[in-house]
Amino acid sequence: MKHYRKEIFLEVPTRRAFVNITPQVEAILKESGIKNGLLLCNAMHITASVFINDDESGLHHDYEVWLEKIAPHEPVSQYRHNGYEDNADAHIKRQIMGREVVVAVTDGKLDFGTWERIFYGEFDGRRKKRVLVKIIGE
Numbered sequence: 001m002k003h004y005r006k007e008i009f010l011e012v013p014t015r016r017a018f019v020n021i022t023p024q025v026e027a028i029l030k031e032s033g034i035k036n037g038l039l040l041c042n043a044m045h046i047t048a049s050v051f052i053n054d055d056e057s058g059l060h061h062d063y064e065v066w067l068e069k070i071a072p073h074e075p076v077s078q079y080r081h082n083g084y085e086d087n088a089d090a091h092i093k094r095q096i097m098g099r100e101v102v103v104a105v106t107d108g109k110l111d112f113g114t115w116e117r118i119f120y121g122e123f124d125g126r127r128k129k130r131v132l133v134k135i136i137g138e
Contacts, residue, residue, distance in 0.1 A: 004032035004135045007044070012125035015073075016093075018060045019120040021050075021131060026110060028133045035108045037137015041118055042100030045129045047090035049097035049121035052112075067093045067123075090123035097121045105137055 006028045008021060025041055043050045053059065071092035072078075079088030101118060104111035110118075120131055 008131040011128045012122040017122045022117040034137040039103045040134045047124035054115040055117045087124040093123040
């Protein structure tokens with residue numbers, strides 16, 4: 001069994017955003033040479049997320065509205081965590097959207113459903129962060 005590890009670096013210029021990282025993940029899979037196995041993709045920061053869903057702007061807008069209702073950024077004084085930083089809402093949003101995804105690899109490709117894509121969810125941006133891609137298989 002082989003394994004391969006690589007990081008994707010992102011710096012989102014806004015506080016929140018959803019970034020389709022599927023092309024980068026597919027390139028890493030190709031680079032790995034692994035044809036069949038499992039691919040783990042996870043955010044390496046506690047205020048960011050990795051998830052799978054449709055690449056549709058209306059859905060992304062709906063996520064933004066829904067997450068802001070559940071964990072509004074302001075007033076920042078509503079959170080005990082806020083002191084040094086004003087990002088308590090980002091921690092909660094990350095918990096809701098998830099830390100990682102695992103995708104089957106079949107014949108050298110991500111074994112996705114029709115509209116599935118991998119997204120990086122940023123909830124406290126404007127600084128460099130990373131996503132880990134770890135692939136195991138043959």
